[in-house]
Amino acid sequence: MPTAYIVEAVRTAGGKRGGRLAGWHPADMAGQVLNAVADRTGIDPRAIDDVIMGCVSQGGQQTGQIGRSAVLASRFPESVPAVTIDRQCGSSQQAMQFAAQAVMSGTQDVVIAAGVESMTRVPMGSTAMLYAQAGLGGPKSPGQEARYPGIEFSQFMGAEMIARKHGFSKEQLDRYALESHRRAAAATQAGAFENEIVALTVETPEGEQSHRVDEGIRHDATLEGIASVKLLSEGGVITAANASQICDGASAVMIVSEQALKDHGLTPIARIHNITVTGGDPVIMLEEPLFATDKALKRAGLSINDIDLYEVNEAFAPVPLAWLKHTGADPEKINVHGGAIALGHPLGASGTKLMATLVNALKRHGGKYGLQTMCEGGGLANVTIIERL
Numbered sequence: 001m002p003t004a005y006i007v008e009a010v011r012t013a014g015g016k017r018g019g020r021l022a023g024w025h026p027a028d029m030a031g032q033v034l035n036a037v038a039d040r041t042g043i044d045p046r047a048i049d050d051v052i053m054g055c056v057s058q059g060g061q062q063t064g065q066i067g068r069s070a071v072l073a074s075r076f077p078e079s080v081p082a083v084t085i086d087r088q089c090g091s092s093q094q095a096m097q098f099a100a101q102a103v104m105s106g107t108q109d110v111v112i113a114a115g116v117e118s119m120t121r122v123p124m125g126s127t128a129m130l131y132a133q134a135g136l137g138g139p140k141s142p143g144q145e146a147r148y149p150g151i152e153f154s155q156f157m158g159a160e161m162i163a164r165k166h167g168f169s170k171e172q173l174d175r176y177a178l179e180s181h182r183r184a185a186a187a188t189q190a191g192a193f194e195n196e197i198v199a200l201t202v203e204t205p206e207g208e209q210s211h212r213v214d215e216g217i218r219h220d221a222t223l224e225g226i227a228s229v230k231l232l233s234e235g236g237v238i239t240a241a242n243a244s245q246i247c248d249g250a251s252a253v254m255i256v257s258e259q260a261l262k263d264h265g266l267t268p269i270a271r272i273h274n275i276t277v278t279g280g281d282p283v284i285m286l287e288e289p290l291f292a293t294d295k296a297l298k299r300a301g302l303s304i305n306d307i308d309l310y311e312v313n314e315a316f317a318p319v320p321l322a323w324l325k326h327t328g329a330d331p332e333k334i335n336v337h338g339g340a341i342a343l344g345h346p347l348g349a350s351g352t353k354l355m356a357t358l359v360n361a362l363k364r365h366g367g368k369y370g371l372q373t374m375c376e377g378g379g380l381a382n383v384t385i386i387e388r389l
Helices: 026-041 066-073 091-105 126-133 142-147 155-166 170-190 223-227 258-264 288-300 318-327 347-365
Strands: 005-012 050-054 082-085 110-118 200-204 207-211 247-256 270-279 309-312 369-376 380-388
Touching (some): 005 026, 005 258, 005 347, 026 066, 026 110, 026 247, 050 066, 050 091, 066 082, 066 110, 082 091, 091 110, 091 270, 091 347, 091 380, 110 347, 170 223, 170 318, 247 258, 247 347, 270 288, 288 318, 288 369, 288 380, 309 318, 309 347, 347 380
Parallel strands (some): 050 082, 309 369
Antiparallel strands (some): 005 247, 005 270, 110 247, 200 207, 270 380, 369 380
């Protein structure tokens, strides 16, 4: 079977809501990571067959087919096509899997999978609220209501349900959140992110600066501070401190065929070993990575112990904790450089963002196999297994 190779993976440093990346239009921000993957590989952009861009909140500045807008905001020629997709939080991970499928099918040789989300400029849920305020209804249809009568589809409630089902206390969630900040702070101090981050110029009160450090990391985080944050629902265990941070950012991964390696003199850093996507319960919603991982490992002929590092998106602390409990995975191998609780979760950009971190972490820690998974709205999950080369 033809192989899909990763030759470069980059991301911006995360920006807090209203923070250092608030001045960047999302198309321009995405255009910068597109430029970066081409520049770093040295490939002629005219050879790029397609750009597949993940984006969740496709309203306001993220409408008008943001993938194509990003290409037109980059240095790429107009001949480079692009498409925008939405698989909720897994959008750019799905972009990566579509890119791999295109390469493995032999129909394309050089594809950039990417993602972008400016949660400052296009707030989460803003499009649904806009239509609801105009009296045009919400996303739940009569058909869905008939199948799930009176049931609210909510990621926040899904996170609470996972915590209850798996027996996690608020203290366990808060301790996990603290460890995310500690790992992210240690990784930043050690320079672990330097190779994956594309610096962006930002305006500050002190003048222009280069943004290349994740803004959301609390380097002085304490358990007491995290524990003091108010609950999102009465009687629950989820708070803003043990959930992922709202974040602005963009990321990109270049995926190519074996022929493209030869034609363009490219050096692979990893190969795609397995791509899996599954669907499950849309109410508890965020639990599907557990079962998607089972399927991916079985299809790949691997056990969890064969995987050297795992990136499990920290949408809410119960998700990676439930994943660890279900798989029996080593907690020392998960999100070794911190996760979205500390680094931020720029929705549509998180899939390729996590891959940029995973391939660099595998190199830094001398690992071979890496597994990435993402919980997604609607009870979906993607799993990508890579082999570092």
